[in-house]
Amino acid sequence: MVGTSGAGKSTLFDLLLGFLTPESGEILLDGQTLHSNDLAVVSQRPVLFTGTIRQNLTVTGARSDTELETACAASGILDEILSFSRGFDTEVTEAGLSLSGGQRQRLALARALLARRPVLLVDEPTSALDAVRAAEVIHTLHRVAADRIVLMISHRPESLLDVESVLHLDNDHVDRIVP
Numbered sequence: 001m002v003g004t005s006g007a008g009k010s011t012l013f014d015l016l017l018g019f020l021t022p023e024s025g026e027i028l029l030d031g032q033t034l035h036s037n038d039l040a041v042v043s044q045r046p047v048l049f050t051g052t053i054r055q056n057l058t059v060t061g062a063r064s065d066t067e068l069e070t071a072c073a074a075s076g077i078l079d080e081i082l083s084f085s086r087g088f089d090t091e092v093t094e095a096g097l098s099l100s101g102g103q104r105q106r107l108a109l110a111r112a113l114l115a116r117r118p119v120l121l122v123d124e125p126t127s128a129l130d131a132v133r134a135a136e137v138i139h140t141l142h143r144v145a146a147d148r149i150v151l152m153i154s155h156r157p158e159s160l161l162d163v164e165s166v167l168h169l170d171n172d173h174v175d176r177i178v179p
Contacts, residue, residue, distance in 0.1 A: 001153050003169035009153045012169065013121055016151070017041070029118065029149075040117040044124040046108030048096030053081055054088040056096075056107060060115040071113040074143075076136040077106035101128030109137060113144065120144060122152045 003009050014020040016027060018036055027034045048056050057068055068088060072078035080103060084090040096104045105128050112120055122141065126134035141150055142162060151167075168175045 001151055001167045001169065007169040009169055010123075013123065013151075013153070016119070016121060034119070038117055039119045039121055040112035040115040042105070042108045042112050042120070042122040042125050044127055046096065046104045048092055048099070048104055048107065050092065050094045052086075052089050052091055053084075053107065056092055057088070057111050057114060059111065063114055067114060068110075071110040072106075074113055074140045075106045075109040076133050076140070077103060077110060102130075102133060105129065106133070106137065109140070113140075117148070119149045119151070122150065124153055126154075 001009055001012070011020065015022055016034065017039060029038055054068065057063070057071070063071075065088070069078055072081055081087055081090070092098055096107070099107070105125060109122070109125060112122075120141075125141070126137050129137060141152060144150055145164070
């Protein structure tokens with residue numbers, strides 16, 4: 001999803017998340033009202049809390065080490081986690097400030113993948129990543145889009161390469177662009 005600043009990208013996310021109520025119409029998923037538990041979110045500034053990496057990854061339920069490793073590998077953070085002396089039991093400080101911005105983004109993506117929700121909302125998921133890591137994350141999002149809806153806000157044109165369709169928001173309307 002692309003559009004100039006103020007075009008409504010964040011407003012659309014807020015509507016989907018239920019933070020705002022539509023003035024008319026309704027938001028449906030497969031003919032049913034969209035609920036917050038249908039959504040997983042990766043924000044530009046991911047929310048992490050004091051605890052371990054494992055605790056931050058399993059907020060939606062217990063997961064096996066294999067599941068954690070698979071999600072972290074897909075989000076490009078596994079090698080870094082395994083390099084920490086305590087691995088998944090490494091402590092995370094308040095707001096995740098003991099980690100870099102890119103590490104926080106990739107942990108948030110892994111957590112969203114583990115949630116297994118039918119809709120994944122991602123807001124600038126590569127903004128704190130170098131080109132190589134950004135490409136890995138975009139590849140993962142393309143793969144994930146095969147079995148769930150992925151809505152991504154991006155200002156990086158390379159993030160939208162090979163995307164099936166792009167929504168262009170322009171103040172009062174949405175255009176679907178098929179690259």
